Amino acid sequence: MAWRRLWVIGARDLMRNRRRTALSLIAVALGMALLMVLNGLVQGALEDALQYSIRYQTGHVQVRKDSYEEEKLSLKWKDLLEEPEALAARAQALPEVKYAAPVLWLNGIVNTSDDSAGVRVFGIDVSSPVYQPIRDATTAGAFLTADDRNGILIGKRLADELGVDVGRKIVLDIVDASGRAQESTFIIRGLFTTGLPFYDQNSIFLPIAKAQAFAGTGDRASAVVVMLRHADQADKVTAALQGPGLKVLTWKDLNAILLATARVGLSFYYILDLIVMLIVAVIIANTLLMAVFERVREIGILSALGMRSAQIRIMFLLEAILLGMAGILAGAMVGSIGVAYLAHVGLAIGDVATVGGGAYLMGTRMYARFMPGLFAGLGAATLFVVVLAALYPAWFASRLEPVEALRAL
Amino acid sequence: MPVIRLEGVTKTYITGEVTATALSQITLDIEVGEFTAIVGPSGSGKTTLLQLMGCLDRPDSGVIQINGRDVTRLEADQRADLRREQIGFIFQFFALIPVLSAYENVELPLLLNDVDADERRRRVTELLDAVGLADKANRRPDQLSGGEQQRVAIARALAPRPSLVLADEPTANLDTENGRQVMQIMQRLNEQTGTAFVFATHDPRVVSFARRVIRLRDGRVVDDGVQVPEATSWAADDYGMDSPGSCSLSFC
Ligand SMILES: Nc1ncnc2c1ncn2[C@@H]1O[C@H](COP(=O)(O)OP(=O)(O)OP(=O)(O)O)[C@@H](O)[C@H]1O
Numbered sequence: 001m002a003w004r005r006l007w008v009i010g011a012r013d014l015m016r017n018r019r020r021t022a023l024s025l026i027a028v029a030l031g032m033a034l035l036m037v038l039n040g041l042v043q044g045a046l047e048d049a050l051q052y053s054i055r056y057q058t059g060h061v062q063v064r065k066d067s068y069e070e071e072k073l074s075l076k077w078k079d080l081l082e083e084p085e086a087l088a089a090r091a092q093a094l095p096e097v098k099y100a101a102p103v104l105w106l107n108g109i110v111n112t113s114d115d116s117a118g119v120r121v122f123g124i125d126v127s128s129p130v131y132q133p134i135r136d137a138t139t140a141g142a143f144l145t146a147d148d149r150n151g152i153l154i155g156k157r158l159a160d161e162l163g164v165d166v167g168r169k170i171v172l173d174i175v176d177a178s179g180r181a182q183e184s185t186f187i188i189r190g191l192f193t194t195g196l197p198f199y200d201q202n203s204i205f206l207p208i209a210k211a212q213a214f215a216g217t218g219d220r221a222s223a224v225v226v227m228l229r230h231a232d233q234a235d236k237v238t239a240a241l242q243g244p245g246l247k248v249l250t251w252k253d254l255n256a257i258l259l260a261t262a263r264v265g266l267s268f269y270y271i272l273d274l275i276v277m278l279i280v281a282v283i284i285a286n287t288l289l290m291a292v293f294e295r296v297r298e299i300g301i302l303s304a305l306g307m308r309s310a311q312i313r314i315m316f317l318l319e320a321i322l323l324g325m326a327g328i329l330a331g332a333m334v335g336s337i338g339v340a341y342l343a344h345v346g347l348a349i350g351d352v353a354t355v356g357g358g359a360y361l362m363g364t365r366m367y368a369r370f371m372p373g374l375f376a377g378l379g380a381a382t383l384f385v386v387v388l389a390a391l392y393p394a395w396f397a398s399r400l401e402p403v404e405a406l407r408a409l
Numbered sequence: 410m411p412v413i414r415l416e417g418v419t420k421t422y423i424t425g426e427v428t429a430t431a432l433s434q435i436t437l438d439i440e441v442g443e444f445t446a447i448v449g450p451s452g453s454g455k456t457t458l459l460q461l462m463g464c465l466d467r468p469d470s471g472v473i474q475i476n477g478r479d480v481t482r483l484e485a486d487q488r489a490d491l492r493r494e495q496i497g498f499i500f501q502f503f504a505l506i507p508v509l510s511a512y513e514n515v516e517l518p519l520l521l522n523d524v525d526a527d528e529r530r531r532r533v534t535e536l537l538d539a540v541g542l543a544d545k546a547n548r549r550p551d552q553l554s555g556g557e558q559q560r561v562a563i564a565r566a567l568a569p570r571p572s573l574v575l576a577d578e579p580t581a582n583l584d585t586e587n588g589r590q591v592m593q594i595m596q597r598l599n600e601q602t603g604t605a606f607v608f609a610t611h612d613p614r615v616v617s618f619a620r621r622v623i624r625l626r627d628g629r630v631v632d633d634g635v636q637v638p639e640a641t642s643w644a645a646d647d648y649g650m651d652s653p654g655s656c657s658l659s660f661c
């Protein structure tokens with residue numbers, strides 16, 4: 001059949017009604033660009049949240065005592081690792097492991113003369129590169145040293161809230177391993193700003209030796225935190241570190257809430273994607289239906305010339321495919337610019353990220369990610385939707401009786 | 410064997426409560442090479458008759474044969490195939506595809522008929538030459554006058570070498586001079602190709618070109634006879650040999 005001629009007729013028909021073609025082209029292009037920006041942003045935000053969480057909170061793999069309950073940040077001896085240093089050294093020896101270090105977590109309340117705040121206390125191996133990100137984020141004063149017996153590092157945000165600064169004293173209250181309240185005074189050595197409002201407001205750091213002494217845990221630790229060269233080696237390393245009485249968790253387990261939330265969030269996004277595509281579909285269907293109405297007599301002529309109804313249907317579908325592809329290409333260009341802008345400059349979202357607890361760490365800006373595979377999929381889906389939307393107008397055109405069509409003026 | 414045979418063909422339109430019998434009990438043959446006018450007052454059924462002959466529509470009763478084949482009850486796609494191969498149409502409005510050039514319009518039915526490229530080029534060139542539009546082959550319809558557009562339509566109708574060309578008031582939208590030119594071209598191509606032409610008209614000057622005249626009234630044939638083109642009419646003017654592109658067609 002005269003395929004090439006059908007394409008030509010389709011293309012020229014699109015050129016004939018330039019304004020209408022331009023409008024529907026813009027609709028498809030905007031739809032496509034919007035889909036790219038929306039999906040690029042949400043993927044970026046989720047990916048960032050996961051990376052922040054791994055970097056500042058969970059690491060890639062954690063080894064804990066199997067009775068340890070994270071929600072309680074238990075300090076009972078039976079719930080803590082006996083020889084965390086040895087375990088960390090064992091992990092460090094694995095080729096997949098970049099760094100490993102023990103950590104002791106405590107719940108605490110910091111007090112100044114007229115204010116107080118609940119915090120999570122990290123007793124850390126201050127010399128370990130696991131905490132390089134915090135060292136890098138230290139913007140005032142200095143990072144901790146291992147032998148510091150009363151130094152403390154707090155978030156700038158928390159410091160501002162409490163009205164304290166480097167060199168000032170604060171009092172930290174905890175409940176120790178044996179369940180007794182303990183209080184100790186620390187001097188603020190430095191302030192850190194990770195840019196994650198929740199984290200900067202709720203985390204404080206001590207050298208692990210001081211934390212252990214303060215909490216009466218001996219040289220026990222809550223966990224050994226392991227950073228890997230590649231996140232996808234987590235399962236292998238987990239298997240290697242497994243031992244009796246231990247529980248080894250990967251970043252997937254440790255970020256289960258985040259990942260589940262992300263899944264729910266993404267399904268919400270699929271609905272949003274569908275709505276955008278539906279709008280595109282309605283515009284395309286409308287445009288093509290108008291084109292069909294305008295060309296009723298032409299359809300009659302083609303039918304008189306012996307074109308079968310299926311060929312007439314194909315002719316209109318080809319026109320829709322041309323329009324769709326042009327729109328998607330234009331949209332991909334606009335969308336790429338949008339995504340590139342949002343990937344570099346980001347989108348300010350303010351401090352909303354302090355809500356929702358530490359499960360979902362977000363900065364004050366969202367940054368988009370360029371996702372070639374996802375965007376290609378969205379383009380294909382949009383083209384599919386455009387063709388679907390063209391089915392009815394094309395079917396309508398092919399159903400016209402030649403006699404009726406020829407009579408139309 | 411006649412090109413087309415109608416036996417007792419009846420067509421009734423029903424719109425709501427109203428039934429209009431457009432044609433009743435039409436029986437007639439169109440032979441190979443005929444040049445026939447269908448005349449009659451408005452509403453007498455001329456267009457309906459051409460639509461049935463052209464397999465654009467189906468009769469309510471009666472039988473229609475094209476080249477001996479019963480086409481009365483064919484499905485839409487089979488009728489489309491038949492039109493594509495056997496029947497050329499010329500309409501009152503200049504029924505060209507607006508986005509295609511004159512050349513491409515004439516070529517379209519050949520593409521639909523899967524004619525190969527060399528043959529297509531030969532036929533389109535010859536036909537455009539025959540209707541005197543060789544130099545305007547690349548113009549779009551809106552760059553052509555009404556008469557020129559109708560000549561392209563004639564070339565297009567003849568491109569697939571149909572056995573029958575049906576023209577519904579082909580000169581009604583043309584001025585006298587262009588109307589005459591269109592009729593002369595149709596007449597000449599009828600003689601050169603042997604394709605039967607049937608045209609509906611109100612215009613006595615157009616009728617004068619015909620060798621056979623079928624008169625309709627209220628959907629019935631009231632007169633059917635041969636005639637010699639009149640000396641004083643349009644058709645007698647010595648125009649034919651000088652008319653643009655009066656070449657002979659090699660594929661006839
Ligand atoms: N689609 C239709 N629906 C209803 N009635 C119709 C239809 N087409 C034609 N008719 C009726 O059938 C009769 C014949 O119409 P037709 O168009 O064949 O006449 P015609 O001879 O071509 O007239 P004209 O010279 O005005 O073109 C008329 O009474 C007309 O009103």
Ligand SMILES: [Mg+2]
Pocket residue numbers: 455456457577
């Ligand atoms: Mg009529």
